[in-house]
Amino acid sequence: MPAPDDADARRAIRPVICYPNDTLPPAPMAIYSAARATLRPVDEVIAPPRDACCFRVPAGHFFRIHSVDGPQVGDLNLWNANDLSEKFYSGKTRALHGTHVTTGERLWSAFPHLRPMATITHDTLDWYGIDAFGGSVHDVIGTRCDPYTHALLSHGGQYHHCCHSNLTRALATETGLPLPEAEGYVHDVLNVFMCTGFTRDTGQYFMKASPVRPGDYLEFFAEIDLLGALSACPGGDCSAEHSSDTAACYPLKVEILAPDPAALTGREPPERNVYNRSHGAV
Numbered sequence: 001m002p003a004p005d006d007a008d009a010r011r012a013i014r015p016v017i018c019y020p021n022d023t024l025p026p027a028p029m030a031i032y033s034a035a036r037a038t039l040r041p042v043d044e045v046i047a048p049p050r051d052a053c054c055f056r057v058p059a060g061h062f063f064r065i066h067s068v069d070g071p072q073v074g075d076l077n078l079w080n081a082n083d084l085s086e087k088f089y090s091g092k093t094r095a096l097h098g099t100h101v102t103t104g105e106r107l108w109s110a111f112p113h114l115r116p117m118a119t120i121t122h123d124t125l126d127w128y129g130i131d132a133f134g135g136s137v138h139d140v141i142g143t144r145c146d147p148y149t150h151a152l153l154s155h156g157g158q159y160h161h162c163c164h165s166n167l168t169r170a171l172a173t174e175t176g177l178p179l180p181e182a183e184g185y186v187h188d189v190l191n192v193f194m195c196t197g198f199t200r201d202t203g204q205y206f207m208k209a210s211p212v213r214p215g216d217y218l219e220f221f222a223e224i225d226l227l228g229a230l231s232a233c234p235g236g237d238c239s240a241e242h243s244s245d246t247a248a249c250y251p252l253k254v255e256i257l258a259p260d261p262a263a264l265t266g267r268e269p270p271e272r273n274v275y276n277r278s279h280g281a282v
């Protein structure tokens with residue numbers, strides 16, 4: 001279509017932020033910072049390359065996802081350990097905090113709960129910022145690599161170690177749920193360590209080699225009792241491709257840490273969302 005006469009004027013309108021987030025309940029970062037100084041490791045689990053692990057974090061504990069042997073991206077799912085229907089909501093987390101998350105930002109749960117499940121308390125990659133391509137780290141824009149999209153794009157290819165399948169198997173093993181039922185609880189992820197953005201010319205989702213190196217970690221505070229699942233993506237550092245066995249792939253380590261409980265004095269657990277759920281019905 002030909003552009004209208006006032007096309008430039010319409011394009012020149014300045015954007016406004018959809019969800020100004022300065023009225024969100026603030027994360028008590030001073031308390032978390034003091035509690036971090038008292039941490040002691042209590043457990044650790046390994047997500048093997050091209051596979052996933054589950055882990056449990058009691059409310060009030062911390063957990064860290066560590067890069068160990070080489071650059072590796074992880075796909076993270078979180079559930080309320082006592083109610084799997086309360087799961088991480090990457091889309092609303094993106095709407096509230098932006099396309100990538102770092103220290104001080106929170107992972108929110110799905111409706112009708114919509115409360116913080118975890119707060120990011122340390123990020124050794126926070127120096128990365130946004131690069132010249134518009135890329136950044138730890139995204140909530142990708143969904144998770146999955147065998148359905150792979151079959152669609154590869155005209156029927158069957159690949160069984162996409163993050164979606166890894167998370168499904170891990171959750172089924174952890175909970176005893178049949179595989180199809182466990183699959184229904186797997187959801188869009190936080191792409192830990194993944195470096196992604198959107199191309200300016202076509203608006204397509206892109207990935208590039210993760211800047212993560214062994215020794216880096218992303219740390220969270222568990223706001224509620226959590227069941228987590230982490231997949232070491234078959235894409236490895238996601239520099240080239242995923243959904244295949246081509247990329248160099250490394251394990252990821254999840255470490256659970258307990259603070260001195262006294263260090264959390266003054267911290268309130270997050271309340272469920274206060275919307276009355278009438279939806280205007282009379």
Ligand SMILES: [Zn+2]
Pocket residue numbers: 075144145162163164232233234235242
């Ligand atoms: Zn993946």
